[in-house]
Amino acid sequence: MIRVKICGLKTLADVQAVAAAGAAYAGFNFFPKSPRYVTPAQARELALEAPVGLAKVALVVDATDDLLDTLVETVPLDMLQLHGHESPERVAEVRARYGLPVMKVLGVAGEEDLAQILDHSVVADQLLIDAKAPKGAVLPGGNGVSFDWRLIAGRRWLRPWMLAGGLTPDNVAEAIRLTGASQVDVASGVESAPGQKDALRIAAFVRAAAEAAPKPKPAFVMPS
Numbered sequence: 001m002i003r004v005k006i007c008g009l010k011t012l013a014d015v016q017a018v019a020a021a022g023a024a025y026a027g028f029n030f031f032p033k034s035p036r037y038v039t040p041a042q043a044r045e046l047a048l049e050a051p052v053g054l055a056k057v058a059l060v061v062d063a064t065d066d067l068l069d070t071l072v073e074t075v076p077l078d079m080l081q082l083h084g085h086e087s088p089e090r091v092a093e094v095r096a097r098y099g100l101p102v103m104k105v106l107g108v109a110g111e112e113d114l115a116q117i118l119d120h121s122v123v124a125d126q127l128l129i130d131a132k133a134p135k136g137a138v139l140p141g142g143n144g145v146s147f148d149w150r151l152i153a154g155r156r157w158l159r160p161w162m163l164a165g166g167l168t169p170d171n172v173a174e175a176i177r178l179t180g181a182s183q184v185d186v187a188s189g190v191e192s193a194p195g196q197k198d199a200l201r202i203a204a205f206v207r208a209a210a211e212a213a214p215k216p217k218p219a220f221v222m223p224s
């Protein structure tokens, strides 16, 4: 089974679409410059509407303890997603301070970016392997760009991981087959405009990911 995270939900209709499609994670974005930004109070209202089984993830970028304190006090959360330049030490600190699972995002553009994944896999609960933001981009993520999936084909890490970066309903199956990912994350690829989620694209994305899951091999039967 492929677990899908839809990131940057802003409305109740978004949460309903994500739940109806059968996604596993709902991401709320607390980076103020993002078109997907929600306030802690807005995220609380949305999170309270999420059905049991839909994990609520807070995406933050180099967040201070003050911001994290507010989020954890305000929003019923299941996971923190650290999408900035957080060091392995900071990841460990956040984990210990809040007692929530932490997913660390690692940007990949080339072979030289793979070592950091190993460093973080010792401390994070999950890893999110995303495309590195293009030079000069305002957003550290959510830019709709992919990296060369062959860079991580067949690689394994110590922790569960997700693939992200430029995924769409049209390419997610190929991305899963090439990388062996069992979890995928998307923001812009299921939108009709920046920050505007599209329920049909969300459903198509989750369906395409599910169809790409490796099929269980039939049991071997001894010929008589």
Ligand SMILES: O=C(O)c1ccccc1NCC(=O)[C@H](O)[C@H](O)COP(=O)(O)O
Pocket: 007, 008, 027, 029, 031, 034, 035, 036, 059, 061, 083, 130, 139, 140, 141, 142, 143, 144, 145, 164, 165, 166, 167, 185, 186, 187, 188, 189
């Ligand atoms: O989506 C944003 O606006 C954003 C802003 C700041 C940091 C991260 C952001 N998005 C991160 C995500 O979780 C995305 O799902 C991931 O980067 C992939 O984005 P996309 O290529 O648009 O699917």
